[in-house]
Amino acid sequence: MLEQRKETEVAHPPMEIKFTNRLSYKQARLTVLVGFILGTLLSLLQIGIDYASEDASINREILSLLEISHNPASRIAYNIDAELAKELTQGLLRSPAIIGVKLTDNNGTVLANVKRPSVESNYRVLSDFLFGANRQFEDRLYLDHLPNESLGTLRLSVDTYPFGNRFLRRAEVTLINGFARSLLLTGILLALFYVMLTKPLARVIRELSSRDPGSTEQTALECPSGHAKDEIGVLVKVANQQFQNIATEIQQRRNAENRLTDYLGQLENIVSARTTELKSINARLSQSNEELQIARSTALDMAEARSVFLANMSHEIRTPLNGLLGMIALSLDGPLTAEQQQQLSIAHDSGKVLVELLNDILDLSKFDAGQLELEHIPFDLGALVEDTANLLSQNAAPSVELTCLIDPHFPALVLGDPTRVRQIVSNLLSNALKFTRFGRVDVRLSAFDEGVRIEVCDTGIGIPQDAQVKIFQPFTQAGAGITRQFGGTGLGLALTYNLCEAMQGRLTISSEAGFGSQFCADLPLPSHTRPMPITPLSGKIIAITSSSSGLGELLSSLLPGWGLDYQRRSIDDPMIGVEVDVLITDCPECLFNLRPTISAPILLVTAYGNFMPGEEVGALAPLQQQARPLARNALYQALKRILLPDAHTGNEASLEARSPQRRGRVLLVEDNPVNQLVAKGMLGKLGCEVTTAAHGAEALDQLELKAFDLVLMDCNMPVMDGYEASRQIRRSGRWPQLPIVALTANAMSEERERCRAAGMSDYLAKPFRREELAALLDLWIPATTAP
Template sequence: MLAQRTERETGSGLMDIKFTNRLSYKQARLTVLVGFILGTLLSLIQIGMDYASEDASINREMQALLKISHNPASRIAYNIDAELAQELTGGLLQSPAITRAWLIDNNETVLADVHRPRQESSYRFISDFLFGESRQFQDPLFFSHMPDEYLGTLYLEVDTFAFGNRFLERAEITLLNGFVRSLVLTCILLALFYFMLTQPLVRVISALAKSNTRHPAQSKLSFPPGHEHDEIGVLVKVANQQFVSMSTEIQQRRNAENRLTDYLNELENIVSARTLELKASNTRLSQSNEELEQARRQALDMAQARAAFLANMSHEIRTPLNGLLGMIALCLDSPLNAEQRQQLSIAHDSGKVLVELLNDILDLSKFDAGQLELERIPFDMGALVEDTANLLSQNAAPNVELTCLIDPQFPSMVLGDPTRVRQIVSNLLSNALKFTRFGRVDVRLGAYTGGVRLEVCDTGIGIPREAQVRIFQPFTQAGAGITRQYGGTGLGLALTNNLCEAMQGRLSISSEAGFGSQFCAELPLPTHSLAVPAERLRGRIAAISNAASGLAELLETVLPDWGLDYQRYDSPDELNSAAPDLLITDNLDCLFSLRPQITTPILLVTAYGNFLPGEQAAQLAPLQQQARPLARNALYQTLRRTLIGNDSTHLSAHHGALLSERRARILLVEDNPVNQLVAKGMLAKLGCEVNIAAHGAEALEQLHATPFDLVLMDCNMPVMDGYEASRRIRQSGHWPDLPIVALTANAMPEERERCRAAGMNDYLAKPFRREELLALIDHWVPLTAT
């Protein structure tokens, strides 16, 4: 019953096709639309031709009327008969198109002038648009036997609406006829298409709707009369073939369903068996997940324990190291004999190596834990490279020339992390100085689009090609003999490579055993400010040096850029009669033979610690001495003082007076007696007054009693630690601008943030050097006096 009802509803729906959706309507609509467009185009063409004919007929009729009136008007003008002229123009005005007529003689006297109002209509604007509002015609008057004698002129003013109205009526009839023809054609085509196409299709659709879909083999459509061999007949034939195919396919599907039912029964049995196996597997998997979760928790606990261990070891190692290095530094400032000074210097250098090793291990742990954070601040990379090279120059062998070669166009400031960049420069340069005993070590700095390129080249022992692939791994060197002969842990290059990758840069090596090495670090540090040209100097500078020396290359690069006339000589004999304003040399042997011959000021460039003593320097006066590597700013100031004539003695005295007036009052909060002695000794040598507090509570008491310019705060102390003391200082509101600098032996990255959160302004890790302490005081107490 449901199937029969569905069939009835389907058949009824198909019979109720909307009129505008039927094929007969669509075909008739398209046919009539095309016919209507063609009829309209033909009507418009006919109207256009009629318009051209009507437009020409206006001129033709008026010319004919003027031709008829020519002879009478000529006689009237000849006789100057105003009465006849009035009759003639009045007669012309009887024409419906003429609204004015006037006649003048050869003396321009008006013999007659008649007119009447023009005809008004709502369609007049169309006529005026097509034919113009009015037209004027004139006929010069003369006798046919005297064509050269002018008698006067007959004027006619024509209202074109009489012709335009006639044209518009014909155009209206033409368009109306075309529309009626299209409408009749539409009705005829609708009837034809309905009986020839729509009605047979509706019968076929109705028969299809009534067919039995459950038994398609019993359903067979009959051909509509007269359509056995056309498209409709083909449709019926194809439908009957589909019924046969559907019957076959339904029978095949029934057979397949029977087989599928059998397969499903078998599958249920298999699934039941597999379900039992999966339950057992899930039980085993749950046990494995529990074991993995337990292993993960153990790994996290071990990572936390390692971090805590590194922090504790950093604190426990740095605290005695700070006392050890500080005491040695204080001893080195006291009077000592040569042997004692050498022994203490060796102990001090060994302690610094130990600090560097500790820093490298902590940095590697930061990489492993993903805790390394990079700053992005502007800094002068050229000055940073020169300062680092100057600090490391004491590690250079006596026969090694250390030179910093910086491109004159290198940016004044770049954006990046100056601490990590300094670490890269220090590691590469320390590595080059360690393995170079003779020749040169050059630090070259240049810029490329979007970054900087740092190259460290040496003439040392080189690295075999097979060892270059593993030197960037931690605790790895080129060979076992390297460690025994030169020392080191193999952490420096691994850490440098990690730092370059953290900055999205690249570290590469080019080396050959026995022929030196070249390390190149390309760092994407964008330019913050371009290079600032130095003030131009004037003068003649001569140099006595080897052409292959770093000094010669440096001078050839910078001196012409500063506007100086520069000339290099291989030996003193080549000077001859040259009289330079300044002589620069690194050849000490030639100075004593040269000084009696010339009085030119001399700049002697020597290795670190090889300055001439006072007596020998006095013999070569005027003499200035600078240690390698020669920094650009130091060289420029020396040239400026020499060439312009600044009173360097006065400047030094003024600078010394400023230092002597500088008295910063500092509160040192430290519980370790050794660290108290070290910090107090360093601060005293820097001209500072120091008060000591053993813990935070005592520091608060002293702050209430005495004003201080700076607080150096240890973090781990009894009674009250440095964090709590700093928080109370900030919360009190009595010292809002008092600088507090943390002194801590914990060098882990989270320690800096913890100090800032407690209200401290800066951070200094133990062990610290006097230069670092002085830089802090210069920053936070720039001009302090008692």
């Protein structure tokens, strides 16, 4: 019982509430504070009005005094009576506010001048701040019948303190009265709030604190008299309702505890049954996991088998392709008729299409297997775009103008994977050229804060909106009729889209059927080197092109930055008497009409296969021809040759004197006779002395007999393959600096790593072009200058 009483005392603390915490005090304090602020503001408003009235009364009283003294002072000044003047000034000085009077005649003679000191007081500073220390008043003296004739002046010096003191006394009384009213209001409100609010609430609190919340039998609280319908009465009603709810809830909980005891016994039985069921489920899950493990192993084996199949397929297809393309390339260099030249060129282009198709399939398989690796090296993206466009320009229709529009401020070098970027440009450009029969195809290159933007715009057939969502899927084109009319496999755009995503970039399309397409690739390729400054040129350049010509847009963006005076004219504009240093045009038909009227050199830009024959060039001389798409450096060098002929001739002579001649000895290790002939023919035309070996063991024997500058090593050969031969060459230690370049038809990414692990220095995938082989020789065989 003692512990229960202590718990009750703790649960119900004493009901004494501090005076400052009572609601009556808080309400009275808030009300009085608001009343005090409002009363103070009203008092200040009243004082302000009184201040303005008092300030005006100073001027009124002094002006009235001057008005009264005007006539006597005027007569005194007229008669020049000093005694009367002194009496008048002494009389004015009796006014409490007047501290100085000065009367002068019209000649400036002082008739009377009296002064007395100002009154000193503690309120003096405040009065001077509000009204000023003193004020000066002056009245011009004249007679009523002669108002324009000045007789003199009457000057009064007024001390504002009497007026200020009177104002400050009134303000003090006003503030004291307001403060007294606030104190009286505080007391009255405090008493009323205590009787009306605090006292009945305290009674209700005492009754609540005396109750036991755990009791199920509760009597209702009594409502204080006079408060049945206000907030206190509502509080009592709510408390009674809560007490009733608590009692009901306690009874319900006791009933629930009884039911819970019954449920516990039933729950034990249910848990036992569930445990048995879970054991059975676990056994079935274990069996399912074993089946999944078997399925996973099967999937991994199938993936490995696919990789092996792709590697074998790459090797088996590329090996005959290398021989086919190599032999055709060698045949094209020999004496052929025009028909034979055309037939072999078509066969060579068809073989290149097969290689590109094979590369696309292998790249897609790398994406699926997650094996695509990206380089991060500096390269010239502008030159890459121009080179790619130049290679693909042969695919353009005769009436299609291909133009490379590169921002003049584009970086000289960017960081990224040049091979994959070339694939993106090549696929987008090939796609545009394939579906464009008339108009223009533009490749635009620009830089932004986070990378570069490659745009390929065409005026081709366009892509309907419903087909744009599926053209990035493998083996898919806009429609079945597209494949029948234009051909293609549908791999290019899918591969391009995957490459952009692999580079953390984005490929978007904007197209409308019948109005061309615009593909935009935003790639995060950071700038590595800013644009290199070029030697400025001087001269006047006129271009004769149509308004929709891509050549005109290219020239307008480049020539002003090179220091040239550039103008564009249409074909119909007269050229008689026009002074020009170079004339640039893409209209061969208008040259014969232009040459009689202009003697300046002409630069003709046209498709590669539409060059003028020699006899026509001689008739139009001086004439130079450039193939489109016109590259920036080609245009600059052509203009430099024309505008600075002496400097260019000297440079050419020095360059020819320093032209490199290769004298390399190459060991070609290749088991395929056709590939031996292809590689040997290419190397011979590149100035190399070639020795062949059919397998790795024979290559080791050749190395013992002769010294070589480079070894071209095929990987898959009988007797001894290229991997083992390379490992033995490196282990011997006799040829540590000898470069070994792998020749393999396996284009999978792991093949390169396998070659490097075997000790090979570089890698060249079959089929390879003569340009690729020449670049490899430039890298590994030092060139010597001809004597």
